[in-house]
Amino acid sequence: MTEARANPVLKLLDDQKIEQIHVASLRILQELGIKVDDADLRQQLSDLGCDVVGDRVKINPDLVGDVIANAKKHNRFTLTSRTGKKVEMNLETVVSHSSNAIPDIIDFETGECRRTNQDDVIATTRLMNQLDELDMPCALVYPNDLPAETNQLKQAELLIRYSTKPIYATASDPNTAKYLVELFNLFDGTDGRELIGLVGISPESPLYFPKAITDAMKIIISAGIPVSMLSAPLGGLSAPLSIAGGLAQVNAELLAFAVVSYVFNPETPLLYGPRLFFANMKTGCSILGLPETGIASAVGAQMALYYGFVSDLYGMCSTSCTYDTQSGYEKAINCLLPFLSGANYISGFGGLASLMVASYEQLVIDNEIYANVRKAAKGFAVNEDAFGFDVLASALKGGMFLAHPHTVKYLRNGEVFVPDLGFDSVWSDWVKKGKKDIQAVARERVNELLKKDEQESEPLSSELDKEITKIMENAAAEMLK
Amino acid sequence: MARSILKVLTDQEIAQLNEASFKILRELGVQIDDEGLRKELAERGCDVDGDRVKFKADLLEEVIANVKKHNHVTLTSRDGIKVEITPHSLVTHATGGIPEIIDLETGQKRKPVVDDVIATMRLMNQLENLDTPCSLLYPDDVPIPITQVKQTELMFRYSKKPIYGPGISSPGEAKYVVKLFQAFAGGSESLAENPIGIVGVSPESPLKIPQVICDTMKHIISAGIPTSILSAPVGGMSGPLSLAGGLAQVNAEILAFASVAYVINPETPLFYGSRLFYANMKTGSTIMGLPEIGLVSAAAAQLASSNGFLSDLYGLCCTSCTFDGQNGYENAINALVPALAGANWISGYGSMASLMVASYEQLAIDDEIMGLIKRVANGVTVNEDTIGLDVISSAVNGGMILAHPHTVKYLRCGELFIPKLGFDSVWSDWEKKGQKEIKTLARERVHELLKQDEVKALPEDLEQEVNEIIDAAAAELLK
Amino acid sequence: MELDKLVQCVVDADMDNVKGLVEEGISDGVAPSVLLKEGLIKGLDIVGEKFESGDLFLPEMLAAAMTMKTGVEVLKPHLTGEETETAGTVVIGTVQGDVHDIGKNLVAMMLEGAGFEVIDIGIDVPAEDIVKAVEEKKPQILGLSALLTTTMPALKTTIDALKEAGLRDKVKVMVGGAPVTQDYADEIGADGYASDAAGAVTLARGLVQS
Numbered sequence A: 001m002t003e004a005r006a007n008p009v010l011k012l013l014d015d016q017k018i019e020q021i022h023v024a025s026l027r028i029l030q031e032l033g034i035k036v037d038d039a040d041l042r043q044q045l046s047d048l049g050c051d052v053v054g055d056r057v058k059i060n061p062d063l064v065g066d067v068i069a070n071a072k073k074h075n076r077f078t079l080t081s082r083t084g085k086k087v088e089m090n091l092e093t094v095v096s097h098s099s100n101a102i103p104d105i106i107d108f109e110t111g112e113c114r115r116t117n118q119d120d121v122i123a124t125t126r127l128m129n130q131l132d133e134l135d136m137p138c139a140l141v142y143p144n145d146l147p148a149e150t151n152q153l154k155q156a157e158l159l160i161r162y163s164t165k166p167i168y169a170t171a172s173d174p175n176t177a178k179y180l181v182e183l184f185n186l187f188d189g190t191d192g193r194e195l196i197g198l199v200g201i202s203p204e205s206p207l208y209f210p211k212a213i214t215d216a217m218k219i220i221i222s223a224g225i226p227v228s229m230l231s232a233p234l235g236g237l238s239a240p241l242s243i244a245g246g247l248a249q250v251n252a253e254l255l256a257f258a259v260v261s262y263v264f265n266p267e268t269p270l271l272y273g274p275r276l277f278f279a280n281m282k283t284g285c286s287i288l289g290l291p292e293t294g295i296a297s298a299v300g301a302q303m304a305l306y307y308g309f310v311s312d313l314y315g316m317c318s319t320s321c322t323y324d325t326q327s328g329y330e331k332a333i334n335c336l337l338p339f340l341s342g343a344n345y346i347s348g349f350g351g352l353a354s355l356m357v358a359s360y361e362q363l364v365i366d367n368e369i370y371a372n373v374r375k376a377a378k379g380f381a382v383n384e385d386a387f388g389f390d391v392l393a394s395a396l397k398g399g400m401f402l403a404h405p406h407t408v409k410y411l412r413n414g415e416v417f418v419p420d421l422g423f424d425s426v427w428s429d430w431v432k433k434g435k436k437d438i439q440a441v442a443r444e445r446v447n448e449l450l451k452k453d454e455q456e457s458e459p460l461s462s463e464l465d466k467e468i469t470k471i472m473e474n475a476a477a478e479m480l481k
Numbered sequence B: 001m002a003r004s005i006l007k008v009l010t011d012q013e014i015a016q017l018n019e020a021s022f023k024i025l026r027e028l029g030v031q032i033d034d035e036g037l038r039k040e041l042a043e044r045g046c047d048v049d050g051d052r053v054k055f056k057a058d059l060l061e062e063v064i065a066n067v068k069k070h071n072h073v074t075l076t077s078r079d080g081i082k083v084e085i086t087p088h089s090l091v092t093h094a095t096g097g098i099p100e101i102i103d104l105e106t107g108q109k110r111k112p113v114v115d116d117v118i119a120t121m122r123l124m125n126q127l128e129n130l131d132t133p134c135s136l137l138y139p140d141d142v143p144i145p146i147t148q149v150k151q152t153e154l155m156f157r158y159s160k161k162p163i164y165g166p167g168i169s170s171p172g173e174a175k176y177v178v179k180l181f182q183a184f185a186g187g188s189e190s191l192a193e194n195p196i197g198i199v200g201v202s203p204e205s206p207l208k209i210p211q212v213i214c215d216t217m218k219h220i221i222s223a224g225i226p227t228s229i230l231s232a233p234v235g236g237m238s239g240p241l242s243l244a245g246g247l248a249q250v251n252a253e254i255l256a257f258a259s260v261a262y263v264i265n266p267e268t269p270l271f272y273g274s275r276l277f278y279a280n281m282k283t284g285s286t287i288m289g290l291p292e293i294g295l296v297s298a299a300a301a302q303l304a305s306s307n308g309f310l311s312d313l314y315g316l317c318c319t320s321c322t323f324d325g326q327n328g329y330e331n332a333i334n335a336l337v338p339a340l341a342g343a344n345w346i347s348g349y350g351s352m353a354s355l356m357v358a359s360y361e362q363l364a365i366d367d368e369i370m371g372l373i374k375r376v377a378n379g380v381t382v383n384e385d386t387i388g389l390d391v392i393s394s395a396v397n398g399g400m401i402l403a404h405p406h407t408v409k410y411l412r413c414g415e416l417f418i419p420k421l422g423f424d425s426v427w428s429d430w431e432k433k434g435q436k437e438i439k440t441l442a443r444e445r446v447h448e449l450l451k452q453d454e455v456k457a458l459p460e461d462l463e464q465e466v467n468e469i470i471d472a473a474a475a476e477l478l479k
Numbered sequence C: 001m002e003l004d005k006l007v008q009c010v011v012d013a014d015m016d017n018v019k020g021l022v023e024e025g026i027s028d029g030v031a032p033s034v035l036l037k038e039g040l041i042k043g044l045d046i047v048g049e050k051f052e053s054g055d056l057f058l059p060e061m062l063a064a065a066m067t068m069k070t071g072v073e074v075l076k077p078h079l080t081g082e083e084t085e086t087a088g089t090v091v092i093g094t095v096q097g098d099v100h101d102i103g104k105n106l107v108a109m110m111l112e113g114a115g116f117e118v119i120d121i122g123i124d125v126p127a128e129d130i131v132k133a134v135e136e137k138k139p140q141i142l143g144l145s146a147l148l149t150t151t152m153p154a155l156k157t158t159i160d161a162l163k164e165a166g167l168r169d170k171v172k173v174m175v176g177g178a179p180v181t182q183d184y185a186d187e188i189g190a191d192g193y194a195s196d197a198a199g200a201v202t203l204a205r206g207l208v209q210s
């Protein structure tokens, strides 16, 4: 967890342009509205002054204004892991999380790409316990050996069992939502409420809220569990290709999501998750390493700040399918842009190939990339002491910079980055050490960290274990028919 | 759109830093070895204390005001390619004088020779995001006393673009470099009017302009060749370790150099060439991939612009010795951060291993990285048309976004980056295409591009003139 | 009436003028089959070549195809049955349990653009319904999309259901979606796989011919 700078330093758009996108989104909501399948919900929105035309709900700007004003009051919360680790979420912090539900993984032993299973969820979660730059895991990979119906729920269960950090779960149907709430409630002391994590929920683009989604929202949001609103249209297919157009639509979808949430429970914290992405427009396949992913996220971060939402953004995305220079620059650019723009919650640990392939080594490499980005975005002190006039004066009189207390002091305070994984020496040394690329170094690190996690792992109390098992059995009984 | 959209320093911090540099110049001053220059500076109100010159604010303000008058430089190559450098531009140049290269065929590191200088120049002709090539390599088969002259000659012979000349540090060579600039520009007058390139000259850190540099400056600055002031202290070794301290010192060194240049010839355009860098403080070896490089370059871009300078900064640089993920993230971070902060000219094409090893493949990869960075720096256009309400409206009413003219229009005008080298498809396709890393793609590209580049012979009279200059240089300098 | 104008009209995806140009051709007495083959189809062939060589984007290809289609609509009453034949009929849908449809829609659009008659049966479609659609519409090709590894088995279930219904040899099955691979397609006995929309069109053309 990093303290963000009070003023985000990168502004791809000036305030007036941000305002212009806001106004466009209000028009979209008022003139085009959203499609809502649930008739009761349409009625509730109508009661709040929206126009209902068939299955479309046209949302008036005043209501949106009220919702935004309300959301601002709930943009500060704390998550606490099963083992007591805390993550503060608010406009002043930057928190990292991993990618989610990736279907394939590069096998750690063979280097071959294969389908993921439950064991991979466990092993990657344990590896993520040990990554010091990663604040919260998602289930990085999809447990393909488990049934689809209960899959999201099982992912959450595995996270709860194996993660020492607060967790990021997902829900796209009401049954999953119901049992997720039960799992989360195991950790809820209610008065001095402890939240073990949050839940990501996606509407559909353009501007569509299917019943399964609004039902899931209702359950999670009524329970007061923080929700990340994830709107993920593909520019040129389910949103305009122009970035400004895509963002205006995404913004409208997220504001609409907030309005719907407001109906269910105005107290629930909401995260602003614009996930606009783009495709190779010659073949049609979505590729996430394009710089536009980062550009859209950077503006998304600005939009979130404009409203006072905590933002949740794509970060280290890459199209590259291997550990090459391309994976490095794509991830760095796409992470740095939102980070500099004041993002609060950044994703992307562990994914390659446009989030279709996961990798153990990549998790560790991403930890290092994130550390670099964080340092580049952190800035530095500018004051009399930092100017070091005396050091310079003494150097001119024949003194030494190197051994001066000023140098030692700043070195100790982290003025200059110290790579933890990356190579930090010269060519001859690189040759001497066996010409390893960062993947090779990462491999060694993966082994070390997994061993370390094994030593540190504390088993669940048998009581908690039983409760979790019971909830999962009930879920299976209801959902797997 | 304004280029400096990233502010790593607030306006107040910039003012503080400038004040700190003024204080350094006023109280500590700069050692200037040339007596004549000291005298001239004294006449302009500086205090001379032994060999140190202490600068007053008045002169510095005057120098800054003059710099501002020369902050729009257009370089034109012999082939007519123009590169404009203004406070709004983002142009690129290659690293210069790298001592080793990775052989394109064997993949082994070796000493480069003249043929490598030529081949890399020709490759750089074909890289679309590279605006001004530099002699990437230090040819091992050229005698050291004339290497700067020879590199300049090779650049002019083989580059189709305006050149970023070598760092010049010897007056003997400076004289012949000036002659080459004049010959290739078609005379000394056309050189002043229509520069065909620039050179770099470095003061010494901390705060010193040695005699050889003073003499070099006299040649170069008098001839009106645009000059980048390359101030390159290592934090914690020849400057304070604190980033702000290093910047205050660099800023002071550049202002002092500019003052000396002003005395020699106020018409020569100058570039703010901060080259502040850092070391692995456990071993002492310099490593150029640290994120601090990007951070101080960004701050330097802001400082440069506050003082009316065009900036010329480190950009693509990495510690990595191979084509791995580290190579990618280090290069990207260090180039993107200054680019967003409004850097006008960014360096680094073709280098690896902290600027100690060059590579053909890296040149091609860096061109791709710069493509992404230039795209990012172009930002997002927001207006009625880009917002495209009617596209969304038609989609909501069952229409198609994909074939909408709006989609085609924005694709065509470059709303989305199109990788030229980088992989741009999905895993199955990657497997089908032979699981190539970007290095492999880059190598193929290098071969293609080298085939494309045609070398034209120099006009006969120019050929003769150039040969005479080189012969004269050899006769004088190789004794 | 200059045929070149009509060709160019398709190349430029000039939707506003295609109808007028075809009508002009008809009233000028140009043979409808000539307008079709040497006008509209020729235009689209040029676009197709440019697309193959990487000069055009999908939307441009699609827009040109839609322009041609508009032209064909005007011509249709004047053409013989043989001439109006489509490239083939495709039934396409996303399998049961899966609601991802962006990719499937894109494939459908591109197939339509390439002259196929496309019947989109939507998302989350159970195997029985797919079998029913094949029975009723008698397509040459069935396209199945799955975006989740957990819904990929439904591709196999569907193919098996076709076998059971005795329809397997009546229709070519092509499959796709981000996690689907050629190997998987082979394993479940599909007739083809493509990793993207452009590939899907080539694949479909090949399947119709074989």
Ligand code: B12
Pocket: A100, A101, A102, A103, A142, A170, A172, A202, A203, A204, A205, A232, A234, A279, A283, A284, A285, A286, A354, A355, A356, C097, C098, C099, C100, C101, C102, C103, C104, C106, C107, C142, C143, C144, C145, C146, C147, C148, C149, C150, C174, C175, C176, C177, C178, C179, C193, C194, C195, C196, C197, C198, C200, C203
């Ligand atoms: C957008 C999206 C969604 C949207 C879908 C909206 C919609 N209407 O389609 C929403 C938000 C609703 C969604 C929901 C879910 N999603 Co989702 N989603 C995506 C995402 C980001 C992009 C998919 C997309 O549209 N791509 C763009 C199109 C153009 O590409 P495409 O679909 O691959 O299609 C191309 C080719 O595959 C091919 N093709 C496709 N179909 C066919 C058919 C034939 C016949 C042929 C020949 C070719 C072909 O051609 C197409 C064009 O080139 C992917 C990530 C990814 N990289 O794919 C995840 C992804 C597929 N989703 C995932 C998951 C887990 C889910 C959820 C379970 C939970 C969640 N994360 O929210 C739910 C499941 C809902 C359900 N039951 O189906 C995972 C799947 C993991 C797995 N095990 O397989 C992915 C990979 C993301 C991830 N890592 O988390 N998702």
